[in-house]
Amino acid sequence: MKIAIDCLSAKSLYHGMGVYLNNLLRYLIPLAQNHSFLLFGRLRTFQCSDDFLNTKNVDFREIRLNRSFRILWENTLLPVDLIKEKVDLFWGPSNFLPPLKVCKYIVTIHDISSFIFAHTYPWLRRNYYQVSIRNALHRADGIISVSSATKNDLIKYFPISEDKIRVIPNGVGEMFQSIISPKEILRVREKYHLPSEFLLSLGVLEPKKNTERIILAYARLKEEIANLPKLVIAGSRAYGWKNSSLFQLIKRLKLEEQVLFPDKIEQKDLPAVYHSALLFLYPSLYEGFGLPVVEAMACGTPVITSNVSSLPEVAGDAAILVNPYSVSEIAQAMKEVLLNDRKREEMREKGIKNAQRFSWQKSAQELLNFFEEVMGK
Structure with a gap:
């Protein structure tokens, strides 16, 4: 044939x-x-x-x-x-x-x-x-x-x-399931000017990725948690659309120093970025699959994602599922992961196991x- x-x-x-x-x-x-x-x-x-x-x-x-x-x-x-x-x-x-x-x-x-x-x-x-x-x-x-x-x-x-x-x-590629050395993590952090601790969101900067509500949830959490780690939004501006309001929102909330937009992250550097993050935020309004969810899980990073479209199917029981239209639910899930070491470890173990399905x-x-x-x- x-x-x-x-x-x-x-x-x-x-x-x-x-x-x-x-x-x-x-x-x-x-x-x-x-x-x-x-x-x-x-x-x-x-x-x-x-x-x-x-x-x-x-x-x-x-x-x-x-x-x-x-x-x-x-x-x-x-x-x-x-x-x-x-x-x-x-x-x-x-x-x-x-x-x-x-x-x-x-x-x-x-x-x-x-x-x-x-x-x-x-x-x-x-x-x-x-x-x-x-x-x-x-x-x-x-x-x-x-x-x-x-x-x-x-x-x-x-x-x-x-x-x-x-x-x-x-x-999910084998590169996400490999052990990442501290030296490699340091190299990638320095390359993209990432802090030692941060919350991660990743995806094209377009409306259905729900980035505005992520920022609003982060702003709400900042009022409750002292020294909240910075939010890294690794989105491609080149492929995005209808995203100018994001930057206006960040300015209005005075989060210019707390919300970081690194250069486009190369595929080979993604495992180290996932490994470095305290948690991964992906409360998308709609996905056909949601590959970053299983990539983050394969790296042992706790995942917060949506309870709509394909995301519950892909995430299984290994993520916290939220209503993507609810800023308070997203903020509460972030708080639960950040303040509960036992919860983070449980999500890490479940995530690694779930990623092996793909x-x-x-x-x-x-x-x-x-x-x-x-x-x-």
Whole structure:
């Protein structure tokens, strides 16, 4: 079987789709020695992944296009290439499938926040995501969702047969499960100018990440706890939107010295950052999976997250679940973790155990099984 994969949505090794694709392909390609792969992407996205790019069953085609021309290529020339290369199955790993059906199609839908939280998106981005997802669901022979919650959302919002959907969760990389030396932690803290103790929040700075309520909860807690450790918000401003009010809020609350925004944290440095944090805050309004939750848990960091969407499914019994719309609940959970050493240790042990449920190798095997199942229909 010849399998083509559109890797152009992966902007870098260290962000979103880059993490997803690199980890899955790293295990998928060695597992599928009887199949051949045609990958369309940017070489710089996979510059640290020569181990699978140089295998005999992989043909990598570099596509050097900006976002606008990439979308044009995907909708016009990509189907032509699939025909020319006699591709049997095409996988769109990020909500997109070509408009012309030329072979078997599988798509991964990570979430449908552009529908459920449409108001939080810039109109152009929202419309693009909505059109892409609708069209992909219509053309797909098989659909991958990264959680049961996302599967339920798809069934609720679209006329899709449940049998067409396969839940294949994300994994957690081995780097998050490794022992981090004090020397490495010190190096990373110095690199990003992090204090010795801090509370951590991580994610793109956009409305559904709920960063404003995190800041409000922190401000409330600061009135109750003397010498409260600083809050580090490791969010990517480059990929964010509708976030100017965050900085206005911090200024109004006079928290400029207490709330820190480090430079974008590289993927290789994330384990040391998680290890250094007293707790990890992720009270998102909606997630298709919530990978940072299991990454933090794998590092032994206590997690506070939301009781909505996929997050209870991913966190299991290892996190404190809060109503993400309640500033008081978020603040109370923070207080409980910070002032209770026994609670922190219990959450650390449960978190490490819970993170072991998620494996990129297992997910790659399930992905290959689904490819073969769809081709057999």
